[in-house]
Amino acid sequence: MAVTLREVAERAGVSRSAVxxxxxxxxxxxxxxxxxxxQAAKDLGYSPNALASSLTTGRTKxxxxxxxxxxNPIFLEVFDLFTRGLQDRGLRPLLVNLSDETDPxxxxxxxxxxxxxxxxxxxxxxxxxxxxAFRDAGMPVVHSFGRHAASPNVHVVGxxxxxxxxxxxxxxxxxxxxxxAFLGGPEEATSTxxxxxxxxxxxxxxxxxxxxxxxxxxxxxxxxxAEMTRLLAEGPPVEAYFCGDDVLSIxxxxxxESHQLRVPDDIGLIGLNDMEIAGWQNIDLTTIHQPIGEIxxxxxELITTxxxxxxxxxxxxxxxxxxxxxxxxxxxx
Amino acid sequence: MAVTLREVAERAGVSRSAVxxxxxxxxxxxxxxxxxxxQAAKDLGYSPNALASSLTTGRTKxxxxxxxxxxNPIFLEVFDLFTRGLQDRGLRPLLVNLSDETDPxxxxxxxxxxxxxxxxxxxxxxxxxxxxAFRDAGMPVVHSFGRHAASPNVHVVGxxxxxxxxxxxxxxxxxxxxxxAFLGGPEEATSTxxxxxxxxxxxxxxxxxxxxxxxxxxxxxxxxxAEMTRLLAEGPPVEAYFCGDDVLSIxxxxxxESHQLRVPDDIGLIGLNDMEIAGWQNIDLTTIHQPIGEIxxxxxELITTxxxxxxxxxxxxxxxxxxxxxxxxxxxx
DNA sequence: CGCCGTTTTGCAACCGATTGCAAATCAGCC
DNA sequence: GGCTGATTTGCAATCGGTTGCAAAACGGCG
Numbered sequence: 001m002a003v004t005l006r007e008v009a010e011r012a013g014v015s016r017s018a019v020x021x022x023x024x025x026x027x028x029x030x031x032x033x034x035x036x037x038x039q040a041a042k043d044l045g046y047s048p049n050a051l052a053s054s055l056t057t058g059r060t061k062x063x064x065x066x067x068x069x070x071x072n073p074i075f076l077e078v079f080d081l082f083t084r085g086l087q088d089r090g091l092r093p094l095l096v097n098l099s100d101e102t103d104p105x106x107x108x109x110x111x112x113x114x115x116x117x118x119x120x121x122x123x124x125x126x127x128x129x130x131x132x133a134f135r136d137a138g139m140p141v142v143h144s145f146g147r148h149a150a151s152p153n154v155h156v157v158g159x160x161x162x163x164x165x166x167x168x169x170x171x172x173x174x175x176x177x178x179x180x181a182f183l184g185g186p187e188e189a190t191s192t193x194x195x196x197x198x199x200x201x202x203x204x205x206x207x208x209x210x211x212x213x214x215x216x217x218x219x220x221x222x223x224x225x226a227e228m229t230r231l232l233a234e235g236p237p238v239e240a241y242f243c244g245d246d247v248l249s250i251x252x253x254x255x256x257e258s259h260q261l262r263v264p265d266d267i268g269l270i271g272l273n274d275m276e277i278a279g280w281q282n283i284d285l286t287t288i289h290q291p292i293g294e295i296x297x298x299x300x301e302l303i304t305t306x307x308x309x310x311x312x313x314x315x316x317x318x319x320x321x322x323x324x325x326x327x328x329x330x331x332x333x
Numbered sequence: 334m335a336v337t338l339r340e341v342a343e344r345a346g347v348s349r350s351a352v353x354x355x356x357x358x359x360x361x362x363x364x365x366x367x368x369x370x371x372q373a374a375k376d377l378g379y380s381p382n383a384l385a386s387s388l389t390t391g392r393t394k395x396x397x398x399x400x401x402x403x404x405n406p407i408f409l410e411v412f413d414l415f416t417r418g419l420q421d422r423g424l425r426p427l428l429v430n431l432s433d434e435t436d437p438x439x440x441x442x443x444x445x446x447x448x449x450x451x452x453x454x455x456x457x458x459x460x461x462x463x464x465x466a467f468r469d470a471g472m473p474v475v476h477s478f479g480r481h482a483a484s485p486n487v488h489v490v491g492x493x494x495x496x497x498x499x500x501x502x503x504x505x506x507x508x509x510x511x512x513x514a515f516l517g518g519p520e521e522a523t524s525t526x527x528x529x530x531x532x533x534x535x536x537x538x539x540x541x542x543x544x545x546x547x548x549x550x551x552x553x554x555x556x557x558x559a560e561m562t563r564l565l566a567e568g569p570p571v572e573a574y575f576c577g578d579d580v581l582s583i584x585x586x587x588x589x590e591s592h593q594l595r596v597p598d599d600i601g602l603i604g605l606n607d608m609e610i611a612g613w614q615n616i617d618l619t620t621i622h623q624p625i626g627e628i629x630x631x632x633x634e635l636i637t638t639x640x641x642x643x644x645x646x647x648x649x650x651x652x653x654x655x656x657x658x659x660x661x662x663x664x665x666x
Numbered sequence: 667c668g669c670c671g672t673t674t675t676g677c678a679a680c681c682g683a684t685t686g687c688a689a690a691t692c693a694g695c696c
Numbered sequence: 697g698g699c700t701g702a703t704t705t706g707c708a709a710t711c712g713g714t715t716g717c718a719a720a721a722c723g724g725c726g
Contacts, residue, residue, distance in 0.1 A: 014676090015675065016714095017677080020712095020713065020714055021715095029674075030675085048446065050447055051448060051712085062427075077403070093427070094427055097416035099413070099417065114384060115335070115382060253615060281587040337681090337683085347705080349683080350706060354705090366704080381683070385684090386682075386683050386684065386711095387711090390711090
């Protein structure tokens with residue numbers, strides 16, 4: 001079915017090496033043979049088999065794109081940007097869905113079998129053991145949306161979740177809220193833990209603030225709604241909630257409204273992510289913007305440099321977040 | 334870095350063929366050598382290189398997963414289900430983002446280079462020329478969410494959009510609406526065209542109904558909001574709108590609310606897809622449910638059977654849709 | 667024209683596997 | 697133990713490319 005190197009060589013009347021060389025950057029071919037080969041290749045509709053060449057070159061130009069996050073709408077944008085970013089550099093994403101995988105070894109084996117050149121782990125909820133396992137298997141790894149660490153063992157790109165936690169508290173205080181709460185995502189997610197840490201740090205700085213906290217079971221609408229419903233049943237709500245994520249916030253918002261209370265008049269709400277939906281006029285969620293475009297740009301950049309220099313020492317690139325003022329908090333006094 | 338067949342063979346004290354055979358289903362190996370090989374493989378942490386073997390077997394077990402739809406939240410679920418479905422059958426999705434690609438030839442070349450075993454085109458807006466180009470290049474193709482045709486030239490899995498158009502009109506009539514409109518997605522999308530066809534068919538059946546139509550520029554919130562804003566500026570709205578898609582509907586809904594009108598009291602709204610967000614209590618969109626789980630299951634099934642019998646004749650599998658009653662239409666009288 | 671230094675070329679080995687074929691081994695039976 | 701037929705094994709070719717190396721061709725110069 002497919003046209004091979006050999007056929008092109010025969011038609012062009014040159015050796016197979018000559019053909020191979022015309023298709024490899026910077027190889028030594030005369031203008032004449034190049035012309036000959038290109039003509040023959042065009043006639044036959046030839047394009048080199050990337051996998052066959054990977055055998056000798058050791059590069060497949062495939063990158064494992066790994067995630068377990070197929071429910072948060074923001075990840076659609078993440079996949080969009082990643083696939084484009086990789087494609088623009090001639091790389092191909094091999095998508096791996098780790099939603100119900102618990103053993104890193106399985107994934108390692110699979111990625112080995114397909115000899116990907118590198119791995120991007122795009123998740124804030126996947127255990128660190130995955131990224132580490134890939135690195136230990138000798139693959140270049142970038143963990144996007146991962147946890148910041150003083151001396152990370154793989155490249156990490158993301159935001160400073162602790163700083164975000166602090167930022168949220170300051171935003172609430174500035175707007176006059178004094179009884180506030182952290183309503184986080186799953187307690188075992190590092191992003192939740194870090195945001196909570198920042199939240200607590202900042203709360204402790206001011207005596208006048210009264211803080212409480214709880215956790216939803218997932219970063220999802222239903223989990224947010226369920227948790228807020230539970231809180232409302234338990235007793236009177238606080239003045240404002242910092243939610244672990246936008247989609248969680250919207251679930252919380254819906255629980256509040258179902259309870260005949262109003263946002264922001266009765267309860268203030270601030271989310272995190274600034275996903276597209278947060279800006280929809282009928283949602284209009286005040287939130288902390290996470291610069292996913294930059295995060296992904298940096299991730300792709302890091303993975304490509306690692307392809308050339310696999311031994312670069314792991315670094316953490318964190319991008320600043322900012323508050324996006326919308327309609328779920330009262331204005332600054 | 335990676336362990337190869339040869340090393341395992343040496344350690345086990347057998348030939349390379351023996352090793353290869355222990356890892357291929359149904360090959361002839363004695364229990365003794367199998368034990369030997371398996372032990373050696375385990376010691377060395379060997380797993381066969383899928384790409385190398387693809388050279389001789391002609392199968393990579395990679396499937397091109399192709400889409401240009403990275404903005405509609407429903408596609409996150411689509412990717413989730415596809416990746417799982419493929420993984421469960423030992424296939425690997427190579428994700429291709431065609432968002433700003435217009436020439437099928439580029440994609441064909443790329444998929445050829447990576448010798449994917451088959452291609453799933455997951456899009457309702459991609460021109461038919463893409464699926465056809467892949468087929469002409471000799472790859473098994475399934476077009477999911479594609480257009481129904483009497484004699485399709487590739488497998489098509491999806492819904493009957495014409496029937497959906499009719500269903501929407503009947504739903505509106507049943508609920509007492511008489512002045513209705515179709516507010517479609519991009520006019521060049523086959524899904525839009527078919528839904529509109531169905532809409533018109535059904536409208537023509539009853540004299541008492543007065544219908545109009547217009548098209549948004551994309552299946553997106555902003556496009557829906559913009560189009561509805563334009564309509565409201567132009568003159569009085571009709572009683573109810575059938576929107577081409579849920580996210581479009583939500584944009585429309587927000588425009589209506591921004592105009593101090595209420596849904597469903599002033600204007601009725603019915604969408605299509607039944608994406609998760611449509612069920613959120615603060616959206617609560619009445620819509621036509623598209624069974625994407627079944628569509629994807631059938632798509633994966635079709636592509637796997639095509640791997641064994643590439644010559645099966647193209648068929649169209651269409652799944653029935655149903656109306657999901659929520660809060661944006663008045664109840665049946 | 668002959669010499670010398672560069673470029674270009676083809677040969678052949680190799681990347682990591684699979685597989686047809688013939689030789690070797692095994693099991694069963696007399 | 698020797699014969700026969702069935703299993704198992706290894707050899708070697710192959711899949712579609714790349715690449716080091718030596719030979720061939722080229723270009724410039726005296």
